[in-house]
Amino acid sequence: MNYQGIIFDLDGTLVDTEPIHRDAWFKVMAEYDLEFGNEWFEQWIGKSDRVLAESLERYYKVPASADLLQEKKRKTYHLMAAEFAAPFTGVEVLLGLLKDNFRMGIATNSSDKDAASVFQKTKLDTFFQTIVTADMVDKLKPAPDMYLLASKRLGLFTDVCLVVEDSPSGVKAAKEAGMYVLAVTNSHPEESLKQADKIFTTSQDALQWIFDNH
Template sequence: MKAVIFDMDGVIIDSEPFWQRAEFEVFSSLGVALNTEFTTLTKTMTTVEVTKFWYDKFPWESKTLEEVEEMVIVRVMELIEQVGGEINGIESFVKKLKSNGFKIGLATNSPYKIIPVVLEKAGIAEYFDIIFSAEFVPLGKPDPAIYLMTSKELGIDPENCIVIEDSYSGMMAAKKAGMKVVAFTNGNQDVNLSLADYKMESFLEHELTIFS
């Protein structure tokens, strides 16, 4: 393996509570009746897809889809700045990978403008060679496009890339791209491991043998 590509949400930062809060605040203010059944469906969507999903079910008139999406993104960025939420051990783990000669990439379904905020908050911005958002490809995960684009920009063939993911859709994207997958659980017993080549419980243990 020559490159390690990180997912962001749930791997670098525990951002799910931020997204849930921001979406609830913004969509509720527009008259959307959020419920658990539908929010489960939107977890793996991009912000564009989530905004359109709720608009189709509870159309509003006061703002454009783009304006509403931006409201959600800005609120998530505010929460990251205020609360943090970076995963324990991520800074030292990324440093160790870099010192061992790995190229480091990031591929996320989240909007691009959030990425620098997260990486700066986690103290790891300087270690990433390439950062990519699904907004730059036709389809987000589970489509493999974002991982294929990241490996191309890194200059590393997909078979020499290993991906760290916490979601089934992300793992599916990486496998479709022809990459090895590390399932990062962070103590979550509900992570689907069926597509994973390896499992990692925590970044606090700096064993890099699975990346060699």
């Protein structure tokens, strides 16, 4: 297949921000005397802040609305991401090599503001022709809407798009959109990413494979 586009997830795929999301949430939870470990947080990776905020309100009986919890987390995350967000090893160099041969975009469950705080620090947005965030679609991953919109904005059919993802929900979304999916085990174990067409240990390995084979 002559692939013409690459659509990337952002958090946990291009940028090592999942620990920042986790720490921002833990800081908010501490205000309500809630403490959880890293293993507990793994179930929320790849899901929207809204889902976690609603769970805290509904099931953990936090005395605050989901809207308030989400806003507190966002403010905390923006401050932390603007200081600590960093691309995974090799990502910047390989994006620079790939951008001349592919149309490239991002499809992220993060909000416009969350993504902007990452780009403020990393400047990765300069590599992409389109960036689709949670604010632009009605249904987030694992629904395919985000990837369908990204391919449309790139002017490409879905079957000529590669996707690089790190979460089961993202892999499912891209496969349902009809795309060829490369998964990376930055955030989830290989067994949870079996729906992907290929699985790599690192983002650098996935991008290098694209560069070498296409």
